[in-house]
Amino acid sequence: MIGPEDGEDFTVRTRPTPGQDFGALLDAFAELAAAEGAAPDVPLVIAAAGPIDPESGEIITANIPCLMGKRPAEALARHLGRPVHFVNDADAFALAEAISGAGRGHRIVLGAIIGTGVGGGLVVEERLVRGLQGIGGEWGHGPVAPTRVKVSPIEIPRMPCGCGQVGCADSFGSARGIERLHALLGGGETDSRAIVAAWRQGAAAAVRTIAVWAEMLSGPLAMAINLTGASVVPVGGGIGTAVDLVETLDREVRSRILLRSKQPVVVPARFGAKAGLIGAALLGARLSQETTRPADRP
Ligand SMILES: [Zn+2]
The missing domain is CATH 3.30.420.40 (ATPase, nucleotide binding domain)
Structure with a gap:
């Protein structure tokens, strides 16, 4: 679990992304999830580049072609036997910074990504404003x-x-x-x-x-x-x-x-390259707490 004070202190396991092979990608996630040894009801939250439609679950990502236009959360949930959620990486970054990073203590935080591209995510009172087709904060x-x-x-x-x-x-x-x-x-x-x-x-x-x-x-x-x-x-x-x-x-x-x-x-x-991971973990922790209130998910 990632707390506000220890957000930078955790182990990261990495695997090359099988970008062209959906089956191999599912297996890689399964292997990583098994290595963590988390209980089956703990959700897996994946931060990925590209907009993710919060209603349909469809993802548009040029970086991982095998996910393009798919609803990978459903397939992964079946494959892993645990809840799976995808979050846009800029949104995960904004959430991490709002809750535990440079935006901590502010009611409205606009996380801005300026690097390979220009993007962002909007967090109001510690909740992501995903908006129509996930474009909030872009x-x-x-x-x-x-x-x-x-x-x-x-x-x-x-x-x-x-x-x-x-x-x-x-x-x-x-x-x-x-x-x-x-x-x-x-x-x-x-x-x-x-x-x-x-x-x-x-x-x-x-x-x-x-x-x-x-x-x-x-x-x-x-x-x-x-x-x-x-x-x-x-x-x-x-x-x-x-x-x-x-x-x-x-x-x-x-x-x-x-x-x-x-x-x-x-x-x-505050978090640099790990912000996406931290945001995904914060979202996962919140989703585990809120499984009885699915209509109120962030
Ligand atoms: Zn443009």
Whole structure:
């Protein structure tokens, strides 16, 4: 069981994911569950990338092709003989941060993932707001990119996004987005880590790229904060581990939100890469306690 104080202290067993073979995936989960030796009524909660429809149980994930469009919770529950629940990994991250991490003590927490992509999860009074088809808290998609940016000498074209739209926060706010902005601003083709390292050393091109990135991304994030009333935004993903980048984004966001706060609002997440696991475990613990009230599940 994971408590608020010991969330980072547990053993992680790993297996390669059989992404193409559903039967092998079921067997891998069965093996891991058996190794834990948990009682058969203890639910297995799986945090996975991609939206999961809380009504139908269907999952859309490009990372694990054999799960695409399936209802894996039902099949796994039959295979394992125990209750199985899937949760979106950004939602699990947000729940972990809200209950035991950087959002602890706040009533409304918007967990923001900024790294490979831009996404998030919304937690209100320690409960996930999953919303229609699981999209609650997903602030990364929608045509919101400004083309005129104060700190940019040139107009920034709206970039295509993997979701099919143009100008999403995901398209310019992610690690790849930082690289695209850097190239657009004349900095050349450079890895996002190298851009951030150059920014830390005060290199002019990188300083400009990060200033443009922070100004552009702070707009949609400020809107998300105004809309949800979140008083804290723990940031996970690759950017969440760069405390100085999060501080830069926080300054930009606080100049744009309606909430007047002298405290940081956008803060580094506490749990890093383990947040998904911790959120899934917290959800599992809650589901075990609430089996008599299925209609009230988080
Ligand atoms: Zn998009």
